[in-house]
Amino acid sequence: KKKKKKKSTEGEADGEGEPNGENENKAPKPKPKPKPKKQPANFPAAMRGGRGRGFGLILTRGGHLTIGRGGFGRGGYAVPYNYFNKGTQEALPCPFPTSTTKFPFSKLGDRGVIFYLACKKGESKWSNPESGPVEVRASTIKKGVKSAVCDHTFDDQVFYTADEPNSWIQVTLKDHKLNATHFAFSQRAGIRDFYPRNFKFEASTDGTEFTTLATFEDNKQFNSHTPTASFPIPEHKGYYTTFRITLDKKGNSKGTSALVVSCLELYGTLQ
Numbered sequence: 066k067k068k069k070k071k072k073s074t075e076g077e078a079d080g081e082g083e084p085n086g087e088n089e090n091k092a093p094k095p096k097p098k099p100k101p102k103k104q105p106a107n108f109p110a111a112m113r114g115g116r117g118r119g120f121g122l123i124l125t126r127g128g129h130l131t132i133g134r135g136g137f138g139r140g141g142y143a144v145p146y147n148y149f150n151k152g153t154q155e156a157l158p159c160p161f162p163t164s165t166t167k168f169p170f171s172k173l174g175d176r177g178v179i180f181y182l183a184c185k186k187g188e189s190k191w192s193n194p195e196s197g198p199v200e201v202r203a204s205t206i207k208k209g210v211k212s213a214v215c216d217h218t219f220d221d222q223v224f225y226t227a228d229e230p231n232s233w234i235q236v237t238l239k240d241h242k243l244n245a246t247h248f249a250f251s252q253r254a255g256i257r258d259f260y261p262r263n264f265k266f267e268a269s270t271d272g273t274e275f276t277t278l279a280t281f282e283d284n285k286q287f288n289s290h291t292p293t294a295s296f297p298i299p300e301h302k303g304y305y306t307t308f309r310i311t312l313d314k315k316g317n318s319k320g321t322s323a324l325v326v327s328c329l330e331l332y333g334t335l336q
Contacts, residue, residue, distance in 0.1 A: 154216055157191045159184030170247035170332040173295055177330040178243055179236070180217055191217060200237040203324075205229055209253075213327045219251040219293050222327035225259070226312075232324040235309035237272060242304035242336045245278065249295035250310070251328040252287055259325055260287035263316035266298065268305035275309060287318075293328065304336055 161168075161181050168177045181187065183194040193212045195201050201211040209224030214234060216222055226232040248266060252259075263282050267275040279298045286294035308331060312324040 154193070154218060154220065155191075157217065159187045159190065161187050163187040166335050168332045168335065170249075170295065173249060173293055175330075175332070176217070177249075177332045178238070178241075178335055179215055179330050181335075182238065182241070183215065183217070198239055200239060201235070202237070203234045204232045207323065209327075214329050216328050217330075219254075219328045221254040222251065223253045223255065224327050225253060225323050225325040228321045228323045230314040230322050231311060232322050233267075233309050233311040234324055234326045234329075235307055236329060236331075237307040239306075242270070242306050243308075243331060243333050244302070244304050244336075245298050245308060245331055245333040246300075247295055247297055247332040248308070249293065249328075249330045249332075250326050251293040253325045253327060254292075257289040258317075258319050259321070259323055260285075260318040261310070261312055261316060261324065262318055263313040264324075265311045265313075266296065267309045267311055268303065269307040269309070270305055272307045275307075276303065276305075278303075298333075 159181065160176055161184070163186055165181060165187060168181065169175075170177070179194060179199060180191065182198040183191045185192075185198075193215050195212040195215045199215055201214045203211070203226055205227040207225050207227040209222070211224070213222040213224040214236065224234075226234065245268065261281075262284055264284070265277050265281070266279040267277050269275045278301060279296065281296065286296075310324065310326060310329075312322060314322055317323060317325075
């Protein structure tokens with residue numbers, strides 16, 4: 066009987082799954098592209114997201130809004146935040162005359178002290194004041210840029226601290242003092258959780274010694290439908306330069322100590 070010849074293994078890769086011999090120079094066959102799912106013809110073109118375009122609002126087939134990744138998926142369509150809020154962070158005109166000192170709060174979206182300072186006290190259009198008339202600091206920075214804290218409109222900001230006890234984020238008015246009556250801020254885009262529940266609003270004249278102006282326990286103003294909230298401050302007579310939000314240990318809705326802040330605004334009487 067003739068012996069069967071053994072196949073040569075010369076040139077084979079050692080356990081790496083690489084091609085060998087006559088196939089080693091051949092390019093792999095390209096995978097066929099999946100056919101895109103058909104979108105309704107009457108759906109607005111601006112709301113037809115492509116795959117991998119980041120987080121956006123999802124308009125489900127049931128007519129509800131939620132948050133998810135871009136593109137057509139199981140739940141519906143991903144709608145970019147700026148579809149609903151085009152032109153956010155643009156150089157808006159200042160609604161205040163120069164030498165304004167009173168900044169009352171009546172509803173969410175009211176422009177306040179930080180917006181006024183970003184407009185060079187009424188002399189120009191809005192320009193993010195971080196590293197200018199307003200200084201932003203944090204106990205730690207896990208993700209994001211400090212300028213998000215001073216943005217005027219909530220859009221797709223992401224700024225938060227590390228998961229460390231008593232995390233804080235603060236702003237300092239470099240050339241002014243404020244008797245604060247209210248403050249407002251927003252959360253982050255893309256994730257519906259980590260809302261502050263137990264936290265303090267503090268103030269200082271030197272950035273070292275802080276006075277607690279307001280304490281919030283089990284506060285549930287932030288939720289999946291409310292990314293921005295406002296908070297009253299009990300009446301007081303102090304004028305301060307630095308204002309800080311401090312989260313209690315494990316004080317967010319997820320039971321961790323990460324603090325999320327964007328679009329902070331202050332109201333009251335400015336000196």
